[in-house]
Amino acid sequence: MTTTLPPAAERLDRPRLPAPRGELSAAVCDLLRGGTGSFPEVTPSDPFGHDLQLALALTSELHYRGFEGVDDDLEWAPAVVAARHAMADHYLAALRAELPGGDDLDDVVADLLVEPADGTGISYHLAGEGTAAQFAEYVAHRAHYHRKEADPQSWVVPRLQGAAKAGLVTVQHDEYGAGRAAAMHSTLFADMMTELGLDPTYGAYLDRTSRWVLAEVNLQTLCGLRRSLRGASVGLFALVELTSSPGSARLVRAARRLELGPATERFYAEHVEADAVHEQVLRRDVLRPLLALEPELAAGVVLGLQAGSYVGDRFSEELLAHWAEGRPSLTLDAA
Amino acid sequence: MPAEDPGRRRVVVADDGPVLVEGPVEIDLPDGSSVLADRPVVAVCTCRRSSIYPLCDTSHRGRRRRRKENP
Numbered sequence: 001m002t003t004t005l006p007p008a009a010e011r012l013d014r015p016r017l018p019a020p021r022g023e024l025s026a027a028v029c030d031l032l033r034g035g036t037g038s039f040p041e042v043t044p045s046d047p048f049g050h051d052l053q054l055a056l057a058l059t060s061e062l063h064y065r066g067f068e069g070v071d072d073d074l075e076w077a078p079a080v081v082a083a084r085h086a087m088a089d090h091y092l093a094a095l096r097a098e099l100p101g102g103d104d105l106d107d108v109v110a111d112l113l114v115e116p117a118d119g120t121g122i123s124y125h126l127a128g129e130g131t132a133a134q135f136a137e138y139v140a141h142r143a144h145y146h147r148k149e150a151d152p153q154s155w156v157v158p159r160l161q162g163a164a165k166a167g168l169v170t171v172q173h174d175e176y177g178a179g180r181a182a183a184m185h186s187t188l189f190a191d192m193m194t195e196l197g198l199d200p201t202y203g204a205y206l207d208r209t210s211r212w213v214l215a216e217v218n219l220q221t222l223c224g225l226r227r228s229l230r231g232a233s234v235g236l237f238a239l240v241e242l243t244s245s246p247g248s249a250r251l252v253r254a255a256r257r258l259e260l261g262p263a264t265e266r267f268y269a270e271h272v273e274a275d276a277v278h279e280q281v282l283r284r285d286v287l288r289p290l291l292a293l294e295p296e297l298a299a300g301v302v303l304g305l306q307a308g309s310y311v312g313d314r315f316s317e318e319l320l321a322h323w324a325e326g327r328p329s330l331t332l333d334a335a
Numbered sequence: 336m337p338a339e340d341p342g343r344r345r346v347v348v349a350d351d352g353p354v355l356v357e358g359p360v361e362i363d364l365p366d367g368s369s370v371l372a373d374r375p376v377v378a379v380c381t382c383r384r385s386s387i388y389p390l391c392d393t394s395h396r397g398r399r400r401r402r403k404e405n406p
């Protein structure tokens with residue numbers, strides 16, 4: 001594996017507030033601009049809708065890089081915390097209602113470790129017949145996660161102890177480039193975006209990102225920051241690591257078939273190799289010691305695995321439905 | 336994963352796939368070539384089905400008819 005892209009000079013990269021998508025996201029934008037109006041009732045809105053998911057993503061982003069022109073102190077301002085909590089609870093309740101639940105972790109993990117002989121999904125489509133434009137759309141949606149890759153999982157570190165913490169940080173160290181900024185997975189993703197003609201600026205596509213990718217990262221953030229959901233946070237982490245290798249191998253095939261370039265191949269090839277290791281570390285050195293110490297977390301881990309699969313499947317359906325009708329799933333032109 | 340005795344490297348033989356070795360390592364192959372693997376833990380393929388042999392790519396996994404969608 002080689003890459004020859006020159007390292008970009010680092011500059012502070014903070015997103016701008018995007019245009020709202022409805023009542024809740026408009027109210028959040030207002031709060032973040034210093035407004036003091038009352039926040040609307042959350043429960044009438046669609047818990048999986050674009051408006052709520054964008055609104056939640058905006059309040060979550062204050063924990064990461066914040067926004068240009070927005071006061072960093074709003075991160076823990078009572079009005080913002082109250083809005084974030086109400087939206088998160090509404091979303092979580094709806095999500096739980098969609099999932100089978102249970103606490104048979106071994107069974108759920110065993111199921112994830114079997115490759116379907118006739119799978120479907122975005123990576124299958126792109127490996128087989130997808131276009132370069134569809135590949136770029138997929139990457140633009142996924143940027144919401146990968147430009148902060150591994151960050152949402154870092155919140156859970158101080159909530160673990162001993163062996164599980166050491167195992168999890170072993171994986172995080174690799175995600176963060178093992179000490180080399182140019183090898184951070186979030187940086188490799190930016191290199192790929194540049195190669196594909198996309199804007200690698202942090203948050204550049206936030207206004208157009210699929211609500212299901214927003215939903216995935218919202219869930220990772222809120223589980224990482226709620227101690228009661230630390231099992232689910234680890235479950236979401238495990239899902240990424242357990243399922244990434246085979247999907248990444250299909251995306252390497254897609255990148256080669258479409259001749260997208262070395263940075264694109266590298267991002268997915270790195271994930272084939274790294275996540276084959278991360279899967280083993282997650283199962284042996286994180287899940288096993290975590291459950292030995294706190295067996296009652298099994299249901300939470302299962303929740304994370306099931307919830308991550310659920311939102312991932314909805315994202316896949318959304319993009320494939322657009323492409324089946326010959327419609328793009330987002331516009332790549334400058335906003 | 337690291338051995339408790341820092342003077343030793345731990346090698347974990349997984350029951351269902353690769354051998355896990357503390358990296359960085361150099362893997363010498365029968366044809367005289369070598370593969371350098373720099374990550375903190377390296378998964379060496381034992382099933383010989385990997386498309387990135389000698390490293391594991393999870394090709395050792397079982398396959399079956401469709402359960403559900405994959406990402």
Ligand code: FES
Pocket residue numbers: 352353354379380381382383384385390391392393394395396
């Ligand atoms: S042991 Fe994993 S691919 Fe061979």
Ligand SMILES: [Fe+2]
Pocket residue numbers: 149175185271
């Ligand atoms: Fe990664």
Ligand SMILES: [Fe+2]
Pocket residue numbers: 175241274275278
């Ligand atoms: Fe990983």
